[in-house]
Amino acid sequence: MTLAAVRTTVVRFPLVAATVAAGLIVVVLVAAGQEPAAQWTASAYALLVALFRSGSMVNSLLKGRWGIDLLAVTAIVTTVAVGEYVASLIIVLMLSGGEALEVIAQGRATRELRALLERVPQTAHRELPGRPPEDVPAAEVRPGDILLVKPSEVVPVDGVLLSDSGSFDESTLTGESLPVEHHQGDTLLSGSVNGEMAVHMEAASTAKDSQYSQIVALVQEAASSRPPVVRLADRYAIPFTLFAFALAGAGWYFSQDPGRFAQVLVVATPCPLLIAAPVAFLAGTSRAAHAGIIIKNGGTLEQLARVRTAVFDKTGTLTHGRPTLHGVHVSRAASGEISEDRLLQLAASAEQYSSHVLASSVIDAARRRGLELLEGTNAFEHATQGVTATCGNQTVVVGKPGFVRSITTGFEEAGIAGGQLAVYVGVDGRFGGALIMSDPLRDNALSTLAELRRLGVRETLLLTGDARATAEQIAASAGISRFEASCLPGDKVSIVAGLRERPVMMVGDGVNDAPVLAAADVGVAMGAKGSTAASESADVVIMLDDLSKAALAVEIGQHTVRIALASIWTGILLSVGLMIAAVFGYIPAVAGALLQELVDLATILNALRALRAGRHPHWAEMGGTPMGVTATR
Template sequence: MDTMPTAPAAHRSWSLFFRSRDGLITVATLMAIALHLILWFGPGLSGWARDWPLVAVVILGGIPLMIEVARSAIRTRGGADTLAAVSIITAVLLGEWLVAAIIVLMLSGGEALEGAASRRASGTLAALARRAPTTAHRLRGADISAGTDEVPVSEIAVGDLLLILPHELCPVDGEVVEGHGSMDESFLTGEPYVVGKSRGSAVMSGAVNGENPLAIVALRPAEDSRYAQIVGVLREAEENRPAMRRLADRLGAWYTVIALALGVLGWAVSGDPTRFLAVVVVATPCPLLIGVPVAIIGAISLAARRGIIVKNPGMLEHTSRITTVMFDKTGTLTYGRPVVTDIHTAAGFAADEVLALAASVERYSRHPLADAIRNQAEKRGLVLPDVTEISERPGQGLTGRVDGRHIRITNRRTCQEIDPASRALMPVTAAGMESVVLVDDAYAALIRLRDEPRASAGEFIAHLPGSHDVERLMIVSGDREAEVRHLAGQVGVEEVHAGISPEGKLALVEEYNRRGPTLFLGDGINDAPAMAVATVGVAMGANSDVTSEAADAVILDSSLERLDELLHIGARMRRIALQSALGGMALSMIGMLLAVFGLLTPLLGAIAQEVIDVLAILNAARVGMVREPLSDFDRVPGG
């Protein structure tokens, strides 16, 4: 739940304002205007004696601003700010130093406010980057007793042996080579996992070590590790310029042409060049180019505070227009926490015996099926023997050595490759999930499991059409059709696509993209292609580098309520950004028309535009200022 901003937070925001170059120019300009007004009322003073503070601030402050505006125009980042340079030059030529100073004030003040708001909004990203470990303890020899050297994380190479001390952050992705303990990975995965670690266990950068030191071998350099990728995703989100901003740039260019044309018209009709100055002053700078980026960064910050990483800010403007939502099954509409329903054993093995062996090995795995097997063993009150060796590699399943026996937990196909005789011993395939246990490379048991739908899944499905105008809902899964249809019936989804390959998911998304904006929600690597081509791709949890890379947003705590909040954040951002941009433009247009007819002097026009710009920025900053929950469906406890 959001809280009211604290005094220190407000102090930091103003500190950011005053530390910037634009903030200093703003303060200097205010002081110059105040001094000019004092001199204005001074006895016997006129001309340069009163105007010198304004001349100084326009030259010293205006020239750097105009140089930056020129650079921005060359980079085609916007056309409206060029009106500031035109206005300052025109005011100087006409001897209107107070007007020129007010234009410098509005331009520098607007830029300083935007910069301060942007840096304040992106504080979550900075905090995440600061949390990254900067040093590591590299072992001098092959074991923990060899001693360590403290080295920068950037110097760690693949194959280096590192010592992770108790309660220390793991600096790189790696594998345990010595030691026995646990790591808290909840910050990275959003799941409340404290995972046991032993020889052969994988470790992730950014995870917090437990009570015991662990020796690991680095499998990736720091810049390629999991934590660095999450930080990189956030940094890319902050720097990426979405389509909505580019549209604002194009509108700003047209707005500049209109403002200059009206200024020339006023000058031509009246023969008075101050009409031209009044028009361009009231049009400068355009709130279109200030309000939109502040709104976007506010939305990124708001999402980050609620456990949502927005990788592609451009997706935020599409979330309120989604017509088709596609769900993967496991881990999205279900908890991803299956329960054991049946244990089929081979001759010579008892169910409790095999379950204890499997649960012992599964203590070192983060796989959802591992939780189910461990929970079942705990429910039966089984004593778990110690594991002396562990390994979990892609395509090989989970293997370990328990009481001198080699235990492998894998799938049906791999089991039949290792022990061909198991083909005749296994029960027929049924709906649900299964794990196969081999003891000393001989088939021992098949453990069947079934995942349960999230408590809020049915309510969320029913909520989407009425509250978000979603027209079509479907489950797209690679699981067997019987299993997918069973879940669909439980949550209220009528359209089902089962047994779909990653290529099939991709083709399905491309088909529906032609009918309108789509959202694909998944959590596995096989969902990555579909998420990459969907209008909005959302990953549940940060369990896969590939999935997180393909997604436009990542929901760290894997809850449907967070997805609903993301939809509301996008709609809120788009609505407020357009309010700031179009509202500011409309007010400026009114001011320009008044100036054309001589009803607004350059000085009054400058003051009016300053008010318009501040209103646009303050309105845009509202995006990130939400105290109440954003989700508008009543989430069932535990959902």
Template sequence: MRSLIRFFQRLCAAVVRVCRLVPMLPVVVVTAIPLAVLGQWRPWDAAVAGQSSLSAQPAQHGAASASSIAIPVLGDPGVGQWLVIALVLIIVTDTIRGMIDDIRNGQVGVDLLAVMAMLSTVAVHEYWASWAVTLMITSGEAIEEYAQSKAEHSLTALVKAAPQTAHVVTLPGVGRGKIQTDSANDGFRHTSSARFAAAQRFATVPVAQVQPGDVLMVLPGEIVPVDGELLSGEATLDLSAINGEPVPRTVFAGARVMSGAVNGSAALTMRATQPAAESQYQRILQLVESAQESRPAVVKTADRLAVPFTVLALVIAGVAWAVSGIPTRFAQVLVLATPCPLLIAAPVAYIAGTSRLAAAGVLIKTQDVLENLGRVTQVFFDKTGTLTVKQPQVVRVEMLPGVETQLNEDHVLMMAGVVEGYSVHILSKGIAKAGAEAMARLRARFAAGQRDCPEPEAGMPGHGRDYPVVKNIEETAGKGVSGTVNGHAVRVGRLSFAAAQEDGFLPAAAGGVADSRRAADADSPGLAGKARNSADLRTRFGMLQPDEMASYMSVDGQLIARIVLRDVPRANAKAALAALHGLGVSKLAMLTGDKRASAEIIAREVGIDEVHAELFPEDKVAAVSAATRDGSGDRPDGRALSVPRTGVPAGKDFMAKPVTMMVGDGVNDAPVLVAADLGVAITDGTSTAASESAQVVIMNDDIAAVPRAIAIARRTKHIMLQAVVAGLVLAVIGMIAAAFNLIPVVVGAFLQEAIDVVSILWALTAVLDRR
């Protein structure tokens, strides 16, 4: 019973929404009742007949002439039929007004067929057909509104989530914005009321009034209104509305907080660094609005095709009338002439595709980008941060052979990680991340209060701590970082920095080969001795691969281990590139400034066809510009490529005009992103430069979104073509059948409505996720 009640509640709510969208629809539906009941009723006939009975012979003639109120073309309609005529006139007037507005806005007004269909059915006294056409027009508007709202669901969800207000701290001396200045000028007056006092400390204002320097309070569950800097100790932020990241991110004082993020369970304090109009979420909304307002070339073409379709319909209707000599044939053809598959189905499909991309974390600047996405034939990738993760990652820890220690690899990573966490070097983040993971493994292995990290020297019992105590952090530019961890001096960085003592030489405890040469080195110049000892230690560790780099760690002057890092491909990079090949993309190339040896290793791991290494930014622009200009994908040195296209069925090259795509991070790749036919920026939603330089912005930092976007674009175009072609073919077949009197006027009107509904709903399937 409850489910039945809920069903009727949802049904009533849907009816109310439809009535609000198209107010004329319920009027048209209700008009069917008097048309059925009072359609032929003419009360004026009875009045005229009563007057005629009082007259003699001449009265018969008078009654004959007055018993019907005949109007040219309309004849003598009944009460219900007059209501339909009035309804037709109202809708025709409104439709003509809309056509005039369309022409003023530079669009072709092709509702002429609907106007002529309504007027022609009234002229031939087919009132039920007239009513059906009016129902078709009003219900078509409702269906269009429904389809548009469904197609734009993901886009409007972004807009609705936009922050509207902000809580500005108004205490004098806090912040540097206008609101705080005004508060300081007013002082602490009128403090007798607690409520008034609170109002003097916090002011809730429209987000547009927030200025850089204002200090804001964001309550639990509220949306961060503008970009800023976190002032409170830490905060947990939900970034799913920005980049689709499902797990909340914890940030600490000094971190950047972005507008659109949802605050966690504790209030946070932040300082605004950007006004609302220049904040990250507003940039995302600008992309959404530009995509919604744009009209792709294929939709513009569909609009232009609606004009010859209108002419064709009028020709078929006119020929049918002329040949048969029956005016009803004209109306029979026109009620089946529907340009809706062109005018509505095409844009609905593209808006649905744009919304589907947004749901997948991909934002586009215009709907023309959606068209170009479906024709990509070659893709250039940046290496670092695009094919690989953004920072080098730890791949292994090598303990120095011959050195006795109680530390294992996890201990080394933990101690190095807590020191490197204070460094700004490019390798520090990778080591700090690996250190945090090692600390978690150690914590899981030992119970609270037990030794997570033993003393470094072999045989020492040590006391250990639950968490390492870090002091005296100092970073030496270009060399490394040092500090005290649990009372032990730890140095991480270059070999010469990690292993050096105050005299500049390696410690005697290095042992092995270093010991055997210690005496010889004592008589050598300092630099030469250090170089030989460094070479000896590197030999003991072994050779690094071309794409590897290393940091060395010593504890209390004793070199302990080497931490090896490298650029690691994204986990799904190989699968994403294979998917691109499967979609028929002919060439996948890498453009990088790195050395060729390391670039080729990454290329082999992920499946790149071609590598261009050691390039300057202008070299990257030249390579992409050459491929964009001629579509041949020539190499920068002028030699032509010969890469077979894979994945495209024979005889079905549906990408007539080749499109070159460049995929980068949107910041240092900005020039080359602009040079390509299609620039794609892979970001985590925090880069504002991406929306400036790229036409496509991937907000979830997922390289798999590249083939997914191409697949969505192609599926959208296929669905659009299917909806348009199927609707037009059915309409033409129906018009020809009506010309031969095979389809009655009323049936034709309802059949046209069915064609419209099918084509529009089929176009709407582009919003569905069918991977």
């Protein structure tokens, strides 16, 4: 170890360094034949540490948390009292070393999270007319600023690409390892890394409101949360502590040897209880982040582990969410008065004033046919229902069947096939026809549903605002047991609240589905690029637009909780076994202290297994192609 490494270790773990130094002094004194001085030195140092730890012990007891401090302080005092000064030093080393091991283990468990934090953009190159680019703090960038992003630099804020094209590494954001090609006008996400060519971009947000800052905030929340299973471990510490004192007292009583009391307490310090669960949960959260899944808090991991019902939105979740125009059906009443192209033109002109994904699909279809969009007036979007506008001196309504039916005459239900949906159009108060859109099921939807069933999900449900025929066909194709069609946001909340098989996981887009995501026990926001990552309603944010990640999140939750509980109980059983052996005098105090250190190490190493995949690491087979986030009416 280099001098710099030694200095770093001393600074990070001063109590460990001081204990090692005290141990070396004791060894020198014993070697020089000064055992009384060695005993006095070790005892004084150990009691000083015990006095220091008593403060945190009292604080923990006042908060109702029993465990490591109470048992450790008692073990130090009793070993000093019976003259086992070497054991007292080992206990201090075990106490400080266990905390150091926890810090090191947490460092490994959170390396993916720390990688995000370390890559927070700090500087931007802002361009002004007639002047060379100036370096400014990323926090000073404002929407509309023109920025230069040099090769291999991190994109500082969200924005729009002005250069013809560029290649970007978005692995930190989405988990997708391959570079992503973007073209002029495409959205660039902060935190992505530019390729080999310098590009120009226009800032669309401040650094604080950008994608990367939102992810970092989610990561920090996840790292600082205290999951229920960790609190459960604290509750285990109460009976464990009482049991340890009872065994120690019994050993003293039956042997009439006060040293027996010390020997039992030496192996009773419950480090595994306090270390195993936090390390396992940090490891699980880190593994999820590496896979492009941001889990906002540790409690969500435990909820994911117990999910029994999975509820899905349709558009953009079970389907790709980028519908294409299949055909235009003009109503019988309007067939002699309006052409297919005119109906599409009016619908697209009105949809300019809608934020819904189907609006962009309708507009794209009109442009592909070379139709000019008309300027609209009196435009108004009716949330989740549709839009009304005056376009080319005609009043146009576009949206769901019930919405269009309510304000037009002569309404006709469109005939649609599997995987299709209809956008209904009214013109001047009369029903004009329907645009038939095609939005097929995702390729990995069936395998994802099958994986969820293997993981213990007993019931699946599709909730959609689409017509019954479309919902029924998608549910049947995906193998979903139940479906509810023509749902408003409030309907979805009521349905989820009434489900009996809990916990309930709701998978949606995080925008229009925000109310039901918040109502579910676990809300999962899919394909979270842009505004979805900021959705406070979701508990889990999936950065890659890949349905299989929802099942992976459940598997990570189960794997993490399983390892956390196994680590806790392994530590308890090993400690109890050692305590029983110590009661009968089979484990001297010094040997017991060393054995307890091995128990701590074994527990931590076991907890770190949460970083690795579980028994079924076949997720690559379920992967889907990123398609972009969508919403549903």
